[in-house]
Amino acid sequence: MTTSASREKTRQVEPFGDDVSTPARVAEPGEAISYEELQLAARNHGMPLEALAYDLTPTGLHYLLTHYDMPVLDPDTWRLQVDGLVQTPYAVGLDELRSMEAVTVTVTFECAGNGRARHEPRAQSQPWLVEAVGTAAWTGVPLARLLERAGVRDGAVDVVFTGADHGVERGVEQDYQRALALADARSDGVVVAYAMNGAPLPPQHGFPVRLVVPGWYGMAQVKWLTGVEVVVEPFDGFQHHAYRLRQGADDPGEPVTRIEPRALLVPPGFPDFYSRVRVVRPGEVEVVGRAWSGWAPVTRVELSTDGGATWADADLDEAPAGSLYAWRRWRARWDAQPGEHVLTARAHDADGRSQPREAGWNRGGFANNSGQRERVVCLPR
Ligand SMILES: Nc1nc2c(c(=O)[nH]1)N[C@H]1C(S)=C(S)[C@@H](COP(=O)(O)O)O[C@H]1N2
Ligand SMILES: [Mo]
Numbered sequence: 001m002t003t004s005a006s007r008e009k010t011r012q013v014e015p016f017g018d019d020v021s022t023p024a025r026v027a028e029p030g031e032a033i034s035y036e037e038l039q040l041a042a043r044n045h046g047m048p049l050e051a052l053a054y055d056l057t058p059t060g061l062h063y064l065l066t067h068y069d070m071p072v073l074d075p076d077t078w079r080l081q082v083d084g085l086v087q088t089p090y091a092v093g094l095d096e097l098r099s100m101e102a103v104t105v106t107v108t109f110e111c112a113g114n115g116r117a118r119h120e121p122r123a124q125s126q127p128w129l130v131e132a133v134g135t136a137a138w139t140g141v142p143l144a145r146l147l148e149r150a151g152v153r154d155g156a157v158d159v160v161f162t163g164a165d166h167g168v169e170r171g172v173e174q175d176y177q178r179a180l181a182l183a184d185a186r187s188d189g190v191v192v193a194y195a196m197n198g199a200p201l202p203p204q205h206g207f208p209v210r211l212v213v214p215g216w217y218g219m220a221q222v223k224w225l226t227g228v229e230v231v232v233e234p235f236d237g238f239q240h241h242a243y244r245l246r247q248g249a250d251d252p253g254e255p256v257t258r259i260e261p262r263a264l265l266v267p268p269g270f271p272d273f274y275s276r277v278r279v280v281r282p283g284e285v286e287v288v289g290r291a292w293s294g295w296a297p298v299t300r301v302e303l304s305t306d307g308g309a310t311w312a313d314a315d316l317d318e319a320p321a322g323s324l325y326a327w328r329r330w331r332a333r334w335d336a337q338p339g340e341h342v343l344t345a346r347a348h349d350a351d352g353r354s355q356p357r358e359a360g361w362n363r364g365g366f367a368n369n370s371g372q373r374e375r376v377v378c379l380p381r
Contacts, residue, residue: 024123024170026363033117037127046131052266052290055135055320055329056106059197062134064204065111065126067176068167071224075208080146080192084160084230087151094208097141097194104139105189105214106323108292112217112243112256115359115368123365130264130372135290135326138212140193144186146228152182158235159185161211162227172238178222179235180213189214189324192225214324215258215294217367219243246363253362259294260369261355263301263330263345267374278376285334290327291316293349300348301330307342308357308371314345336378344371 027034033041044065051061075094083089111132116123118130126132147159163176184190191212194201201207206223213220219239246253266288269280291298297319302311314332330345346355359370 024125026121040126047134057134063132068165071164082150082228085153085156100141106137106326107214108135108327112366116365119365136196138193139195140191143190156230158231160229160235161222163222164224164226177237256366260367261293261347261349261353262369263291263347265289280336285336287332291347292327296349296351299350303332304344338378338380341376343374
């Protein structure tokens with residue numbers, strides 16, 4: 001821990017774990033989902049896959065991930081403190097923020113832990129399958145404007161973002177904090193947002209104000225934002241140790257940053273209630289879905305109806321207007337024949353990244369963009 005921000009706000013709490021360097025426990029092979037994983041899954045819901053039909057995810061259907069409790073903040077007394085290595089530290093309230101020149105960015109968010117429960121063995125944490133995703137139009141003030149007003153001084157390295165929520169994680173008591181390198185913080189589309197899909201942020205998505213960092217996995221999108229601090233050393237807080245691609249407990253690993261390419265499809269036909277296996281009737285079925293990448297625009301999507309043995313190109317729509325790293329809609333036709341099928345899709349982006357059928361394993365269960373496996377039963381004629 002090297003910055004004043006992290007020194008003040010974190011401390012060790014004995015009964016809950018060892019220390020910052022201890023990754024989450026990995027389940028034994030075949031071990032059932034625990035009570036604690038169920039408890040997390042019930043609080044942090046995914047986006048029902050049929051909502052892939054919408055350009056903008058209706059707000060209540062957007063996935064949700066909150067590490068601690070959702071803080072209840074008073075919009076009249078809430079202030080965003082901008083300070084650290086700046087010429088003029090200041091605090092700004094909600095009315096003033098709303099009176100500044102606004103921008104709206106349409107951005108697809110995905111939790112870095114999406115796909116975690118499909119790792120074998122899996123990390124014990126929020127047990128996502130493939131549904132930790134959503135797209136929203138976020139309105140607010142460019143972070144670059146707010147930094148410019150403070151006057152960032154020479155020698156600045158990182159910008160640290162602090163949320164009002166507080167908890168303990170693997171023994172470390174903390175405010176939720178993440179940082180960006182100064183150049184990333186100043187980049188286009190990084191917004192301090194007070195509206196989601198044209199309405200004030202709801203409590204669960206960061207009311208009154210959150211950070212939006214297009215293209216990055218969810219952990220960077222700090223909710224209930226109260227502090228923006230410019231610092232002289234690379235930020236070394238808990239959430240930066242936690243989000244790394246490690247092979248073992250001692251592996252320092254690489255940081256989790258941008259979203260790996262992924263395509264998902266709306267499960268076709270109608271579901272069986274318990275198993276959610278799909279049922280379709282024989283004949284032509286239109287399969288629709290969305291594809292995105294946080295590195296570069298998606299350029300190609302393929303659909304397989306035989307579990308990945310053979311692939312056919314899908315038609316790809318334009319990205320929504322005003323979007324930055326937002327998903328694109330795709331469509332393909334499938335001539336369904338009686339029997340059992342496994343549907344899956346894969347995305348490719350302009351950087352040459354392709355979605356693998358099976359992504360590699362890592363200890364935290366991050367960035368698992370393995371293909372969706374949608375089981376479909378086609379009825380007899
Ligand atoms: N303050 C704060 N910000 C946070 C979190 C949090 O627990 N506290 N969770 C992060 C994670 S891990 C994700 S995936 C996204 C989820 O954003 P959403 O709940 O609005 O979809 O918020 C991020 N921002
Ligand atoms: Mo997340």
